[in-house]
Amino acid sequence: MDKGKNGMRQGEGGVSRERVVPKPRLSGESKLRGLIELLAHIDHVFIQTHNFPDHDAVASAYALKLLLDHFDIQSTIIYQGTIQRDSLKEFIHHLKIPIYNQSEVTLHPHDKILIVDGCKGNKNVTDLIADEAGVIDHHEVVKPESVPWCDIRPELGACCTLVFSYWEETGLSIPREVGTALLVGLLVDTAMMTRGVSREDVSAYSRLYGIAEMQFVNRLLRNNIQEKDLKYFSDAIASLEINGSIGFCYLADGCNQNLLGILGDFFLAIKEIDFVLLCAENNGGINLSMRSENRKWNASVIMQSILEGIGFGGGHGDMAGGIVPHRSEVEPETLRGRLYEACGELSR
């Protein structure tokens, strides 16, 4: 189908009676305009979330997909790894979000990919065979020079706020399912608007609150753990060591990355703790999850300092994740030592 510069069908000014949906608007300087122009001659893109996606990644991908529909750009949401949390599975099921494991689709080198809630070059975003055309992210990352279009806004608490801003710009009315998805992603990533919240996140929240299916949102958010998770809570509590206001926890029996983050939030709720590192041995490596509520301890900076030469990680000032690929090469003692050393240096 012929598409104009702004992605609209040509020749629709006249007698078409089918049009019930208003045309999306694009402001002159906008990032979104750049993306739509980049994709003007492409009728399909893959939207890739970060590996082992969370609510923010899936919701951002879904809201972007439905927005691209308005520009006649079809898309397929893909991810690597697994959907770890039952809460996320229920979210996907309830909103009927079409999302596929990368192994379920066939990619070709000429296919285009948009990465959401992650960035090319990051270890939690697998470099697939297709061509990365764009990055939409809110992490503290280095802009990848090889990607023609990037919208990276680390000041935002959630990637959902970024995609929300695109919807707002177009002037389209936000469908209830999109509003529901975006609000869940925003609330989960900001720990219920208590972490990394910017003015834009607040205005997104207030708009989305009036659109979303709140009964579903509230039920999902209130039920983010299950009985089977309690074993990990008790293991984590048993192995937690507190040194000043720093918590350290090493789970030799393993724990998935997303639950590790939930355990991190749980420990941060302890008044005496304002910084915590959790580690778990999984599949021959070690996953790390970090939370900070002390501004002198930037989680992203400390994560990278701990993992220098032994792994990869990053994130935000108040939350970060990482991985040591080979458990055999790193002792728990090394991680603990580097944690206290990095925090000590930043305390001076």
Ligand SMILES: [Mn+2]
């Ligand atoms: Mn996110």
